[in-house]
Amino acid sequence: xxxxxxxxxxxxxxxxxxxxxxxxxxxxxxxxxxxxxxxxxxxxxxxxxxxxxxxxxxxxxxxxxxxxxxxxxxxxxxxxxxxxxxxxxxxxxxxxxxxxxxxxxxxxxxxxxxxxxxxxxxxxxxx
Amino acid sequence: xxxxxxxxxxxxxxxxxxxxxxxxxxxxxxxxxxxxxxxxxxxxxxxxxxxxxxxxxxxxxxxxxxxxxxxxxxxxxxxxxxxxxxxxxxxxxxxxxxxxxxxxxxxxxxxxxxxxxxxxxxxxxxx
Numbered sequence: 001x002x003x004x005x006x007x008x009x010x011x012x013x014x015x016x017x018x019x020x021x022x023x024x025x026x027x028x029x030x031x032x033x034x035x036x037x038x039x040x041x042x043x044x045x046x047x048x049x050x051x052x053x054x055x056x057x058x059x060x061x062x063x064x065x066x067x068x069x070x071x072x073x074x075x076x077x078x079x080x081x082x083x084x085x086x087x088x089x090x091x092x093x094x095x096x097x098x099x100x101x102x103x104x105x106x107x108x109x110x111x112x113x114x115x116x117x118x119x120x121x122x123x124x125x126x127x
Numbered sequence: 128x129x130x131x132x133x134x135x136x137x138x139x140x141x142x143x144x145x146x147x148x149x150x151x152x153x154x155x156x157x158x159x160x161x162x163x164x165x166x167x168x169x170x171x172x173x174x175x176x177x178x179x180x181x182x183x184x185x186x187x188x189x190x191x192x193x194x195x196x197x198x199x200x201x202x203x204x205x206x207x208x209x210x211x212x213x214x215x216x217x218x219x220x221x222x223x224x225x226x227x228x229x230x231x232x233x234x235x236x237x238x239x240x241x242x243x244x245x246x247x248x249x250x251x252x253x254x
Contacts, residue, residue, distance in 0.1 A: 035209065037226040039166065039246040043209075073230070073242075075202040080230050082162065082170075082242055099164040101228055101244045103200070103207050115200075115209055117228045119166040119246040 003079045004072045006111035007104055011067050018065045023055045030113045031105050037117035064088040067100065079104045079111065085118060096120050130206045131199045133238035134231055138194050145192045150182045157240045158232050164244035191215040194227065206231045206238065212245060223247050 001009070010029055017025040027047040030036075035045045036053065044053045066086040073080040080103055087096040103115040128136070137156055144152040154174040157163075162172045163180065171180045191214070198209040207230055214223040225247040232241040 037209070037228060037246065040249065040251050042248050043226055073205070075205050078200070078202050078207075080205075080207070080242065082164070099170055099244065101164060101230075101242060103228075115207060115228060117226065117244060117246065119164065119244065121169050122167065124167050125252055 003074050021058045023051050026051050026054050063090045077106050130201050148185045150178050153178050190217045204233050
């Protein structure tokens with residue numbers, strides 16, 4: 001498998017974990033010293049903290065996530081992915097769509113998320 | 128200069144361009160095929176479109192931006208920067224603070240932004 005295929009495979013497992021509400025799978029998708037940069041939050045570092053963040057995310061009623069890879073830039077042991085995502089609630093309605101930027105790192109032949117950020121493409125809520 | 132110093136130098140020029148409301152400097156800070164992923168917007172690709180996006184940003188009354196690099200991961204011709212930013216309005220009040228993730232690319236000895244995204248760390252506006 002080349003790096004784009006490894007990233008695709010990891011994204012499938014990520015999507016499946018969200019569909020199943022399975023936050024326990026999350027640590028295997030991230031490096032041990034991973035950091036995520038979620039919108040409207042400070043950065044979250046390390047496997048346990050990332051699982052906790054994702055659990056809160058499931059508790060918001062996110063039923064499914066659809067990531068789409070637009071670009072993979074291979075850089076030796078690392079690769080940068082740029083893509084888009086759509087989030088769906090329990091009733092299959094689109095709750096958000098946006099963009100992702102992920103630095104993947106090769107760990108023992110598997111591609112794992114090392115630095116992971118995203119933001120919405122929708123207008124901000126009316127205030 | 129090592130890559131961290133080159134990134135620091137480019138960030139100084141970026142900050143100065145924002146302070147001066149000088150969107151014409153922007154293209155020299157980005158690769159010719161750069162893409163930015165701004166919050167609440169679709170991705171914006173290419174020098175002209177990025178200048179136009181930044182001009183709209185100046186028109187919102189952003190007087191100063193303070194970026195802070197937390198981490199640089201060198202990857203050959205590329206480097207990933209993770210950091211934080213603060214934005215200040217005309218009256219020096221903090222209007223936003225958040226996180227950045229930038230893929231820098233070496234072009235002719237200069238580090239240029241190739242993929243650039245950010246999001247706010249503040250809570251979303253009350254609806």
